[in-house]
Amino acid sequence: MRIAELSRRSDVPVPTIKYYLREGLLPAGERTGPNQASYDDGHLRRLRLIRALIDVGGLPVAKVRDVLDAIDTAADEPLHEMLGVVAKSIGRTTSGEGESFAEARATVDEMVQRHGWHVDQGNPHRDELAGVLVGLDQLGHSELSKHFDVYFDAAQRIAREDLDYVSKLGGLEAILEGVVIGTILGEAAFAAIRRMAHVDASARLFRERGLTQ
Amino acid sequence: MRIAELSRRSDVPVPTIKYYLREGLLPAGERTGPNQASYDDGHLRRLRLIRALIDVGGLPVAKVRDVLDAIDTAADEPLHEMLGVVAKSIGRTTSGEGESFAEARATVDEMVQRHGWHVDQGNPHRDELAGVLVGLDQLGHSELSKHFDVYFDAAQRIAREDLDYVSKLGGLEAILEGVVIGTILGEAAFAAIRRMAHVDASARLFRERGLTQ
Incomplete structure (x- = not known):
């Protein structure tokens, strides 16, 4: 055409x-x-x-190019490696310096190990999560991270569901595209759903309080 | 100082x-x-x-101003309204036009109702999720949205945990700030955790397949 x-x-x-x-x-x-x-x-x-x-997905053009490059180059790798290449291209680059970052990174490593997840040490999402922990700590909200076990359990359920969908797609390129789409669009979907869940949860919480007062 | x-x-x-x-x-x-x-x-x-x-959180400066304005103006509203004002300021603006958007929006409304969530019709996150559904449909991945019930359940568990944390904070401004921090930083944290969960899930999946082949 x-x-x-x-x-x-x-x-x-x-x-x-x-x-x-x-x-x-x-x-x-x-x-x-x-x-x-x-x-x-x-x-x-x-x-x-x-x-x-x-x-x-709200990705900037430069990031889109990285992701598309990854899809194109990954096709020459073994399947499991391929997914890694694509996953890394999607990751945010977090500057990880200083003592507080090192501490946060150790906390992340401990969390991943506690859940028995297979995620290599060089995976950028470890640093990404460490960056969030540093941010929470600086804002005086480090307590929030104690609730992250629930996040891990929820993410595991979602990931199994996502993989179940992706693995049924026929053909290599479809799988790689499916991973990108599932990650980026799935993330946008989950963010919207989580925010609605917050609205619902706060409505319930404050109604309950209203009834008992 | x-x-x-x-x-x-x-x-x-x-x-x-x-x-x-x-x-x-x-x-x-x-x-x-x-x-x-x-x-x-x-x-x-x-x-x-x-x-x-x-x-x-990766927010642009203009968005940060909206969120901060919302924190400042929300302080004059009743508590439940306040949270709504802040939540709306965080939302993405999705252009919602055309027949396919209307259909997607109807699907979202049906999902929210099925889970019995209290989310008002004007909540921007309904449109946000509808925008994702349109995107998935255009990419030929509308099947993925059939897995979103798992997303809803996971989001509900996380939201309860988040609210539990926020509601224990003392003082109005702390609660509003906590909502913003919990939403934006919690989202960045969950995105990183979900991506690690994908790595773990695909390692398991392809190892299992490797063993049975």
């Missing part, structure tokens, strides 16, 4: 598609003339993925 | 503090001379909150 049709089918304006092409987010189409190229369903699919990561 | 001491104690550079003052994120200090102002522990606390929301 021509770029105009790609735009119509994806609902993404032509200038935006050209921007993604220039930025290397979208692979070039097949040249069919000096100023013309042809695009296929793979481009359409990729374009939809880019939009979902930006619009729904 | 003078701005230099505020900078030293918060580990935030003086030009950055001045930027937050100009942007209205930090209230002005008490004037003590033509070019001097004095700051108190309230400023230090607020400054730490700003940094945590930006650095750990």
Whole structure:
């Protein structure tokens, strides 16, 4: 298809598609003339993925490129490694310096070990969580992290459900895309659901208090 | 304290503090001379909150201002309303147009009702979740949303734990700050934990498969 049709089918304006092409987010189409190229369903699919990561997942363009690069390079790795490559590309880079960070990181390591999880020491999400612990501590809310065992249990249930979905997808690229979509869009979904759960829980709590007063 | 001491104690550079003052994120200090102002522990606390929301929570400056404004205005509302004001300020604005959005929104309403949650119809997180459903559908992954009952159950357990923590905080401002911190930093924590859970779950899954092959 021509770029105009790609735009119509994806609902993404032509200038935006050209921007993604220039930025290397979208692979070039097949040249069919000096100023013309042809695009296929793979481009359409990729374009939809880019939009979902930006619009729904709130990822900046540079991050989207990292994630897409990971999907493309991971295809040459063994399956378990592949998922790691993609997972790492999604992670936030947390600056981890100083004594308080080292302490927080030790706490994270202890939490992961207590739950018996297989997560390698170099996994960026360990540092990410340590960064949150440092933040909580600086704000005088380090007590909140004592409740994180419930977070671990909840995350484990969700992860099993997610994997169950992803592992049923047919084909390598579909699995890798599924991991990215499940992580980023699943996270946006869970954030919205958790916030609604807070509204519900506080309504219950303060109603109960109201009734007993 | 003078701005230099505020900078030293918060580990935030003086030009950055001045930027937050100009942007209205930090209230002005008490004037003590033509070019001097004095700051108190309230400023230090607020400054730490700003940094945590930006650095750990990844919020843009404009959003931080919305959240802080909500904390300040909410203090005049009844407790349950207050939490709502703060919760709404944290929400993402999702553009909700078209037939597919209306369908997704109906699905969300049905999910919330099925779980018996008290969340008003105007709550922005309903639209946020609907936006994710639209994204999943466009990517051909609408099946994933069938797993969201597990997300609802997990969110409910976490929300009860969070509220348990927040409701024990003394004082109105502490509770409001606790809600913001619990929501934003708790979300960053949960995202990191969920990603580690994915790594663990996929290690288990592919090891199991390896053993049975």
